[in-house]
Amino acid sequence: VQQQLMELLARAKADIESCPNLNELVNVKAKYLGKKSLLIQLYSRLKELPADERPAFGQSVNQAREQIEALISLKEGSLRQSSWQTATNNLLDLSLPGYKPARGGLHPLTLVMREIEDVFMSMGFEIAEGFDIEDEFHNFDALNTPADHPSRNLADTFYLKDGNLLRTQTSTVQVRVMENYPPPLRIISPGRCYRNDKADASHSPVFHQVEALVVDEGISLADMKDTLQNFAQIMFGRKVRTRIRPHFFPFTEPSAEMDMSCVMCDGRGCKVCKQTGWLELGGAGMVDPNVFDILNIDSEKYTGFAFGLGIDRIAMMKYNIPDLRILYENDLRVLRQFR
Amino acid sequence: MQISLDWLKDYLRLNEKSDDLTKLLTFSGIEVEDVRIYGAIPETIITAKVIESVLMEGSDHLQICQVDTGTEILQVVCGAPNCTPGIIGVLALPGTKLGDIVIKQTQIRGTESSGMLCSELELGLSEDHGGIIILPGDTPLGVSFKELLKLPDTLFELEITPNRSDLLGYLGIATDLAANTGSELLTPTVNDVSTLEDETNSIEKFLTLDNKEPQLCPRYTARVFRGVKVSESPLWLRLRLVKSGLRPINNIVDITNYIMLETGHPLHAFDYDKLEKQQGKPYIIIRRAEAKESFAALDGKNYLLSESDLVIADSKKAIAIAGVIGGTNSHITETTINIVLEAACFNHSSVRKTSFAHKIITDSAYRFERHLASDTAEFASARAAQLICKLAGGILCKGMLDDWQTQSNGLIVPLRPNRLKQVIGIKLTKIQISHYLTKLGLVYLGEGCYKKFYPDSVEKIPKLVKDHAESLYFEVEPEDNLHMREIELIEEALYFEIPPKRVDLTREIDLIEEVIRLYGMDNVPQKVKPSLIMDRRSFRLKRQIAGFLVDNGFQEIVNLSFTDPDLVHKLEPAADDIRLKQMSLLNPQNSNLSVMRTTLVPQLILNAQYNLNHGIKLLKLFELNKVFLENNTLPKSEPLRLSILWSGLNIENHWKFKPQQCDFFQLKGIIEDLLELSGLSGLDYSDIVSGYLICGESQSILCNGIRIAEYGRLKPSIAAQYGIDTIELKQAVWIADIDLERLITLADSHEYTYQPAPKYPSVERDISFLIRDGIAYSNIQERIRKANQASILHVCLIDEYAGKQVPEGFRSLTFRIVFNHPEKTLTDDEVESVFVSIVNDLKSQWDIQLR
Secondary structure: OHHHHHHHHHHHHHHHHHOOOHHHHHHHHHHHHOOOOHHHHHHHHHHHOOOOOHHHHHHHHHHHHHHHHHHHHHHHHHHHHHHHHHHHHOOOOOOOOOOOOOOOEOOHHHHHHHHHHHHHHHOOOEEOOOOOEEOHHHHOHHHOOOOOOHHHOOOOOOEEOOOOEEOOOOHHHHHHHHHHOOOOEEEEEEEEEEOOOOOEOOEOOEEEEEEEEEEEOOOOHHHHHHHHHHHHHHHHOOOOOEEEEEEEEOOEEEEEEEEEEOOOOOOOOOOOOOOOOEEEEEEEEEEOHHHHHHOOOOOOOOEEEEEEEEHHHHHHHHHOOOOHHHHHOOOHHHHHHHO | OEEEHHHHOOOEEOOHHHOOHHHHHHHOOOEEEEEEEEOOOOOOEEEEEEEEEEEOOOOOOOEEEEEEOOOOEEEEEEOOOOOOOOOEEEEEOOOOEEOOEEOOEEEEOOEEEEOEEOOOOOOOOOOOOOOOOOEOOOOOOOOEHHHHOOOOEEEEEEEOOOOOHHHOOHHHHHHHHHHHHOOEEOOOOOOOHHHHEEEEEEHHHOOEEEEOOOOOOOEEEEEEEEOOOOOOOOHHHHHHHHHOOOOOOOHHHHHHHHHHHHHOOOEEEEEHHHOOEEOOEEEEEEEEOOOOEEEEEOOOOEEEEOOOOEEEEOOOOEEEEOOOEEEOOOOOOOOOOOEEEEEEEOOHHHHHHHHHHHOOOOHHHHHHOOOOOOOHHHHHHHHHHHHHHHHHOOEEEEOOEEEEOOOOOOOEEEEOHHHHHHHHOOOOOHHHHHHHHHHOOOEEEEEEEEEEEOOOOOOOOOEEEEOOOOOEEEEOOOOOHHHOOOOEEEEEEEEEEOOOOOOOOOOHHHHHHHHHHHHOHHHOOOOOOOOOOOOHHHHHHHHHHHHHHHHOOOEEOOOOOEEOOOHHHHHOOOOOOHHHOOOEEOOOOOHHHOEEOOOOHHHHHHHHHHHHHOOOOOEEEEEEEEOOEOOOOOOOEOOEEEEEEEEOEOOOOOOOOOOOEOOHHHHHHHHHHHHHHOOOOOEEEEOOOOOOEEEEEEEEEEEOOEEEEEEEEEOHHHHHHOOOOHHHHOOOEEEEEEOHHHHHHHOOOOOOOOOOOOOOOOEEEEEEEEEEOOOOHHHHHHHHHHHOOOOEEEEEEEEEEOOOOOOOOEEEEEEEEEEOOOOOOOOHHHHHHHHHHHHHHHHHHHOOEEO
């Protein structure tokens, strides 16, 4: 029997050593230690032996089993090591490009619009939406625009054949909001506007605007300057400065135009800002008491400010786009730059 | 902290405003975390006297008792060791329900028994099961035990915020409630304590105090009692402790705990005779522990103290860790005769440090570390003296040793009514303000002015000055006169003196908080700022949908709102199609821009044509924008649309993963996923689509019968009209048009609802069927899914095959079925039987064979 065990051990050792991989090792293990293995058969012969030989026999079979087990676990360890070592020996050209699921992209106008919305929402503004097709009341009358004001001309405003018009500014939304909600109000209204301008590098008959409106007790021009400065700095960086200068709009009094320091040259003067150091952002002002009166809001109790920003213009400034028309061309070679 | 309503009522005559005590407490800043009913015991449990008891034959503990209920004599078998003739116990009459058990008229080992004498545990009053309840000898017989004990009681679990050390006892809670409701506060009096004292035995004869650490122990008081009898506390006292979450021990310890619960001020009692004597009497020394001083505490543990721990000691040994825990060397035992009662105040941060360092959490440490006032020590000591004399007998030595070196004057804090308005938003009158604060025990000193110098970075507590007219006058001393501008603001202010127990009130703003707490935060009017203008759901959904498309490779396009009127005609719509009713401009710039668009599709096809002409073959485009539909009145109909165009390969060229031409199912998947993310449900599919799509390669989706999307392959003839030659390009153009406006209206708010992950393992089975052409996959899938709803988790298609192996007119579909039961692991047999039923069902329904 000892002889048999020695041979078995030798065979097992050879098999284990020559075992090439982990899968094969499982088979080897079954062969020498499994239910039908020689070792187990030897155990069953224990009963046939005289009682005094049994302990010695049992002991030697056990020893053999332990040795085989030790060899297998040793081999298993070294195979696990080498399984990944061999992988590194396969020559992979790791410089080959990876597989990227192709991303699409939003239109630059949407990107800018969303950024503006997010900035204002973080400042506690709500977003209000209105209609592109409006009547003269909401676009002009309620905004304190005289009946003979030149902006009502066909050369400036698009009219539909049914007498309605395409809004020339998103201020129409502030009218609709004030008609329906009492102050305090804190809204922005982003959207499309239409003006009868011939398309050129800086004009388009369709363009986008965002209008901000704040109405509450004790709102002053100082609040407007604060909001404007905050907006500009969040949007364009902390270095940006803003200023307002007197201007005229029918629906604000006092009215102003807003500038910010040129983002290209930090206000030192360059081609983009035409050497002025300033870029025009849009119109602004304190809501004219007449507008409140028309909309039945107590103009003694409430004050408010409003300002409008051109989204197309901001997109051009932000992305250095030289011609407004590029935004409406939808050339994928351009749009894909904004992915 | 757990409090009993019954006990609370000792200190408070509750009025009608106190009905909803839970709400009242919570809204005055004392949050009620739980409310429980305690001792809901039946009426049929009465007091009864054991007049005779005989040990039952053959038993070593069962006694046959004759019990007097006042009206009759009943025979009751009782096994309790403390059941002896003469005691008055609590008898549950036959028929009484105790939990799930009904007490019956029964025979115990052949002896008639008419009821049960009860222990505290049996009645659910405490954990005590050492014997039956024994009531005082003067208790009337035959009365309802429930009424005798004023049960049931209500227990409140309160969250006391760490700043409110004044609320750590019943009296504090009662004071706050009284201030809140206007109920009458019933503070116990201690005037009679001196009458209890033994004039002949002055405390100085028995004890000396030596406070070596007045910083860490601002006050230490001690009383001595001689000849007390330590025993079990009476039932009412024990139950009150139990109801407040404490375990009764013996009458002396119970009384110290009782008074701690009443006043919020922890007490401790020492066994006088265990203290080391010096010149005939013990010294109580308050000192820092020595380094590595060992102390055997009452929790059974040994602590190695350090010099940062404060101890109470006699001349030889530490007898307590100050304010934290007592020691085994001096605690009250049944043999104790003479006691020292400690009522002291220890520095909160010192107690906290010690409690933290040694991880000892006790009711005493919990209170001291929240900063108690020194003042209450005296009252607590007197209250305990009253109770000890009453319940444990003994002689109270005359006087109380009191070491109180750092007695301070009451703090004075001004409150400006204007400042209050600034903080809480409403103006309260001076009368209101002083009314609320005096109810909390603050003393109103009067009006004065409040001077504030600018600049003054820190608002300092002003100093009380009396001017020549004897009126109160406070000012803040400037730190640096040179830099103080000559501007001073004089404001009207009310001055209050803070009671010592309110250690949390030191500044004006603290007083403002108290006023608003009593005024009611609920009563502060809300500033109206509606935020309801914005449609947040629609806003979010639009962004989500656009984001989804971008993530899937689509590029957003923006086209003008007006367009060429002929463009839509090229889609060959039916004559009554709403898209043909375009609104015209009165003053268009040119005919190409003369009408408002009614669909986004034509411009999108033109965008494709433009880009194809520029050599871009893989097109994945979408536009999300308004269209304009004819409507006679304002506002016009300006619904949102989403149009998608896909042409060319399904993915970009890649060296390893080869692209294919995109097809119907890829587009369909995008649309389905998009609707799914919108939370749309109840969808139906239809083959009816607009004329520009190829029938048979296009589909529409309806939600509740309303068409919300159509998608499919653009007819080559129509593509050609827009200048795209699909034949020459060898690629199809796929279009989807979605009524986003309707989708947003129909979309659920799409809130996620948690479903537990399957508890038991799933079993997957694949199965192939031979299916005659014309039978739709969706019908079969649905049928399988519904075959056994409880155990089928998921059914999906993993292969479709038609070819050599499959007869003409048939195809093979392979389904993967995932079995999972929510309540058990499915056995092979169970899975097999569902499997067989599916096969049989499909066979009988459509004559579908297994492949």
